[in-house]
Amino acid sequence: MTHVLIIGGSDAGISAALRIREMAPKTKVTILLADDYPNFSICGLPFYLSGEVTDWHNLAHRTKDDIVREGIELLTRHRATLISPEKRSVTTIGPNGKIIEITYDKLIIGTGAVSSKPPVEGVDLAGVFFLRWMEDSFKLHTYLDECKPSSAIIIGGGYIGLEMADAFTVRGVKVTLVEYFPTVLNTVHTSFGKMVEDELKRHGVEVHSGTAVDKIQQNGERLLLTGSSGFSATGNLVLVAAGAKPESEIAKGAGILLNPQGAIKVNQFMETNIPNIYAAGDCVETWHQLLQKNVYMPLGTTAHKQGRVAGENAVGGKREFQGSLGTQVVKVFDLAIARTGLREEEARQAGYDPLTVSFETWDHKVYYPGAHPFNIRVTADVNTKAILGAQIIGHYQGEVAKRIDIFATAIFHRMSVEQLNDLDLSYTPPLSSPWDPVQMAVQAWSKQLNKTG
Amino acid sequence: MTHVLIIGGSDAGISAALRIREMAPKTKVTILLADDYPNFSICGLPFYLSGEVTDWHNLAHRTKDDIVREGIELLTRHRATLISPEKRSVTTIGPNGKIIEITYDKLIIGTGAVSSKPPVEGVDLAGVFFLRWMEDSFKLHTYLDECKPSSAIIIGGGYIGLEMADAFTVRGVKVTLVEYFPTVLNTVHTSFGKMVEDELKRHGVEVHSGTAVDKIQQNGERLLLTGSSGFSATGNLVLVAAGAKPESEIAKGAGILLNPQGAIKVNQFMETNIPNIYAAGDCVETWHQLLQKNVYMPLGTTAHKQGRVAGENAVGGKREFQGSLGTQVVKVFDLAIARTGLREEEARQAGYDPLTVSFETWDHKVYYPGAHPFNIRVTADVNTKAILGAQIIGHYQGEVAKRIDIFATAIFHRMSVEQLNDLDLSYTPPLSSPWDPVQMAVQAWSKQLNKTG
DSSP states (O other): OOEEEEEOOSHHHHHHHHHHHHHOTTSEEEEEOSSSOTTBOGGGHHHHHTTSSOOGGGGBSSOHHHHHHTTEEEETTOEEEEEETTTTEEEEEOTTSOEEEEEOSEEEEOOOEEEOOOSOBTTTSTTEEEOSSHHHHHHHHHHHHHHOOSEEEEEOOSHHHHHHHHHHHHTTOEEEEEOSSSSSOTTSOHHHHHHHHHHHHHTTOEEEOSOOEEEEEEETTEEEEEEGGGOEEEESEEEEOOOEEEOOHHHHHTTOOBOTTSOBOOOTTOBOSSTTEEEOSTTBOEEETTTTEEEOOOOHHHHHHHHHHHHHHHTTOOOOOOOBOOOEEEEETTEEEEEEEOOHHHHHHTTOOEEEEEEEEESSOTTSTTOOEEEEEEEEETTTOBEEEEEEEEETTSOHHHHHHHHHHHHHTTOBHHHHHHSOOOOOTTTOOSSOHHHHHHHHHHHHHHHHO | OOEEEEEOOSHHHHHHHHHHHHHOTTSEEEEEOSSSOTTBOGGGHHHHHTTSSOOGGGGBSSOHHHHHHTTEEEETTOEEEEEETTTTEEEEEOTTSOEEEEEOSEEEEOOOEEEOOOSOBTTTSTTEEEOSSHHHHHHHHHHHHHHOOSEEEEEOOSHHHHHHHHHHHHTTOEEEEEOSSSSSOTTSOHHHHHHHHHHHHHTTOEEEOSOOEEEEEEETTEEEEEEGGGOEEEESEEEEOOOEEEOOHHHHHTTOOBOTTSOBOOOTTOBOSSTTEEEOSTTBOEEETTTTEEEOOOOHHHHHHHHHHHHHHHTTOOOOOOOBOOOEEEEETTEEEEEEEOOHHHHHHTTOOEEEEEEEEESSOTTSTTOOEEEEEEEEETTTOBEEEEEEEEETTSOHHHHHHHHHHHHHTTOBHHHHHHSOOOOOTTTOOSSOHHHHHHHHHHHHHHHHO
8 A cells, every 4th residue: 555644734735735635535545744733724814913813723624634534644743863775764753752764756845934033133032932833822822812912013014914914903912014125025015014014013014114123121020122223122032033944954864856935846746856846825935826937925825736746746646736836815903905826027028028017996886885995906918918926905804815716816827817807707886897907907008008118 | 971870878889880880980970878877887786775885976987078078969858769771760759748750871780788677466566566677777777775674585596686686685684685597696507506595594695486476466565475386485675577578669660670589580691681780699599609500699798799889880881790698797696606607508509419427626726815716517419518608606706707718719719628728728726726617627638538438
């Protein structure tokens, strides 16, 4: 019986295992999990910490029982320490310190990522938290429950930093957010970043963007942060949300090639350079569907897809991961902010001749109650008119997320602005307008091109 | 100076006029409007009648002033009575009964549709209303305000009938809805129709589907309806919402060819059979993008697109209307119901070998508050795996509308179920799941195919 061994039981690992059981039910599948929490929605951690999710068990996409019922063997608290491609084995340390060696026919590495630790003095002090895995989350949750902090400082205004600013505020914890770049959420245009900052401020968050934190120090019962341009702030706790880097040490030790950021190099079959070893998820580089090259862009959606492909190929399939466009959405208080494809400067670097148009309208007919402003930025190539990227900001109930998906679908299939305009999209006054906002935005792009062209 | 004359100032006519001014600003454009209400959102009438839109003026996509400011001449209360292709002229009767003849270089017909009058005895009685144009709406609004009816009977459970059931209920008018077909909203599967009926009943609407109304008669101060299977009901008013038929009399009189339903025959350039005469909107047949043939499927979204194409071509353009998929969404109380493409039986008739899968999930991760059930039906061809149609029903804030648009985009570009599954769609727990429901649904389709295949 073929044995597929999987290191990691988060999105990529579980997706791989499920796909294997689906494609080849007779294959033996074993998952090695470093902690005790398989298949948890780590994207859901901010909502557990906010109190909106009252029981952390609910964060599981599937329970242990669900997974075992699928015929998957699950070894929790088994940290993999060594891969031997020659012996086709993985060495692990179990919960009791016992070392065991497990052989495989095919190996899938889904070790994920770890929180980046910025070069800030005092980052290891008590009261400084990170947020990536369940254990991180429990530490912070316990602290919040037991110490009842009244203030928190967040370093980093990316997805997790913003969601945690929202979460702390929901809990009644006063937030100061510090962002290194000129505006928060630097995956979107600065004008959108400013709107997000306004939303944060509207909800009582103090925002310091364009600010580098140099030092964290104890100051009585509080932590004192100091940084560039005379920045200084104190809080009961500090959350560092400065991004993630691939967890690829074990792969490196086995001679598996890494990219300069330390992500495992894979092809679109999710194969590493070593025979019989696949890798997927936040520990690998990702095929960018538009750039047609690999980048490091860890996302849960991508991990699911890559895991599924790796699983299928590990049992004889020949499926290619079709790539990512970096499609993302985040909810911050009442706003949703979404993006897909390339920003203008990325498009230019990639050799396109991009034009970007910013367009404001309403998420549905303004005469129907509850309409909110809806901003779209569209980037397309002036020569081919191919859509290259889009960003949307609007009320989170304004179908921002699935409107960015119309763009994502269009870009994935290389549609032009005119082809998007020709689409037959749905309309009813409470939910849209006869030309959907995404179509009005590409019409505005075409008008702008005619003016400038 | 070229003169383009447009008969009709609703979606198609105004879209044509605006496009002409955009493409050829020196062209003279005149719109003949039978009533006094150009460019009104007739899709918004139920929300005016419900009281959610307090001022009917707000239903205008653009005001008269907006239109005139675009350099468009607007002749309101000018009913066109005769087209002479030989003289290239249109005869109209103005507000004072004055008859004038206006010449054109190019003519665009956008006369729209009229309410179908079913063969029911008593349909012309006082207290029986129709709803298509602003005047209809004013009549009903006045009646509601002045007579304060406590009950209404709606004949027809299509889009307008359902929206008006909602609207009357919002006003506190008790509704009885009668539908000829086995379930309401027969543009979607009967299982979805049943869910809509449940939603209607949950809000106090009495539903009689599978019921033909034969007769309306005065019964004291009320109207008495009787019909098949012993159906009988009384109400203060009756609203007939039994569909629409093309308003094409004037076109027919000019020798313009009509299809069997009376819709003006046009090609994808929106040209009629007579030189220099274009037509667009609810009065014409519509190119079905998937069937690759013309059908009668009047929709506001389509009227806007066809009008735009007709306008562009009337001033020398060569654009083709790319077609419709019958994409639609309607909000009924808390539900949104959307569809695109072909239903299974339509697909079979068109020569496909369709398989349909029904899939239930949640509109977002269930651990995050506010998740609602989300039902999707996907129809695809078992040989090519091309997606042919989709239907969704869910909470109206669950991004039903723009999720059907992902399917609409996929079908428009002939994507397979696997290509849809490969798309990089957005995710955050409050708004979706790592595999979006549309992707889970096509995965369910593939599994079902493997089981049956």
